[in-house]
Amino acid sequence: ETGVTQSPTHLIKTRGQQVTLRCSSQSGHNTVSWYQQALGQGPQFIFQYYREEENGRGNFPPRFSGLQFPNYSSELNVNALELDDSALYLCASSFNDQPQHFGDGTRLSIL
Amino acid sequence: QKEVEQDPGPLSVPEGAIVSLNCTYSNSAFQYFMWYRQYSRKGPELLMYTYSSGNKEDGRFTAQVDKSSKYISLFIRDSQPSDSATYLCAMKAGGYNKLIFGAGTRLAVHP
Numbered sequence: 626e627t628g629v630t631q632s633p634t635h636l637i638k639t640r641g642q643q644v645t646l647r648c649s650s651q652s653g654h655n656t657v658s659w660y661q662q663a664l665g666q667g668p669q670f671i672f673q674y675y676r677e678e679e680n681g682r683g684n685f686p687p688r689f690s691g692l693q694f695p696n697y698s699s700e701l702n703v704n705a706l707e708l709d710d711s712a713l714y715l716c717a718s719s720f721n722d723q724p725q726h727f728g729d730g731t732r733l734s735i736l
Numbered sequence: 737q738k739e740v741e742q743d744p745g746p747l748s749v750p751e752g753a754i755v756s757l758n759c760t761y762s763n764s765a766f767q768y769f770m771w772y773r774q775y776s777r778k779g780p781e782l783l784m785y786t787y788s789s790g791n792k793e794d795g796r797f798t799a800q801v802d803k804s805s806k807y808i809s810l811f812i813r814d815s816q817p818s819d820s821a822t823y824l825c826a827m828k829a830g831g832y833n834k835l836i837f838g839a840g841t842r843l844a845v846h847p
Contacts, residue, residue: 629779658834665744667824667837668780681834715779722831724770727779 627652629718629728637734638706646701646731648716656680657699658725659691662713674699675721703733711735739763742825742838751847755812759825759838762806766827766836769801771810774822774840783823784810815845 630649638644650657656675660668670683674693688704697718703710713732717725742759749755757771768787772780784799786792792799798811808827812819822840 660835665839667740667742667826667839668835669837670834673834683834717835724782724785725835726782727772729777729779 629716629726631714631716631728631731633731634729635732635734637736639736640706640708642706643702643704644706644733646703646714646716646733648699648701648718648728650697650699650716650718651726654718654720654726655697656719656721656725657693657697658717658719659699659701660715660717660727661685662715662730664712668715671701706735708735737762739836740825740827740838743841744839746842746844748844748846749815751815751817751845753815753845755815755819755843755845757810757812757823757825757841757843759808759827760806761808761827761836763827763829763836764803764806765829767830768828769799769808770826770835771797771799772824772826772837773819774824776821780824815843817845817847820844 658673659671662668672682673680677693690702693699713730715730717727719725771784774780789803796813800809824840825838826835
């Protein structure tokens with residue numbers, strides 16, 4: 626059984642740029658959630674996708690957007706990058722509302 | 737006030753000790769309670785998943801939930817150096833709701 630995989634593992638961008646992060650959900654999972662984890666903090670919920678529809682959103686601005694594809698993989702897009710966007714971005718998948726399983730994240734650094 | 741409070745530590749114990757990790761919360765709607773372990777440069781790994789009040793045991797790990805006090809605990813028996821990691825508590829209201837995390841407690845088990 627393949628777990629949650631995320632790419633790339635590390636990314637460096639400059640302020641104002643745009644970035645796309647990718648996530649392949651665990652086999653059999655149909656729900657994907659994205660979280661932002663700042664250094665020394667717990668993950669904060671960005672949004673969730675269920676059957677290709679956004680199914681809940683945290684307190685993040687509209688420049689954070691996402692997609693879920695028919696194979697349940699997902700993308701997180703962030704426009705107009707700011708210094709405060711530097712963080713570990715985590716993807717978690719689950720079957721319906723069952724426990725969420727996380728990938729190892731993408732570490733995004735903004736210069 | 738944060739919805740979930742967790743002492744960030746660090747907590748340093750000798751090998752073989754019993755470790756107690758705790759979180760308090762303010763939202764009485766939370767019904768599902770989780771503990772995740774996160775090693776450096778890795779994603780959170782689900783350790784325990786409990787519903788409502790009570791105890792749950794899995795090997796050396798025991799999770800306790802006291803909804804009347806809004807208090808959850810994770811006990812680790814016979815701690816090992818491999819248990820050295822950050823432990824995150826997480827909780828959610830029912831269904832597809834987002835996970836709310838504590839800040840994480842850093843644990844170091846020394847030989």
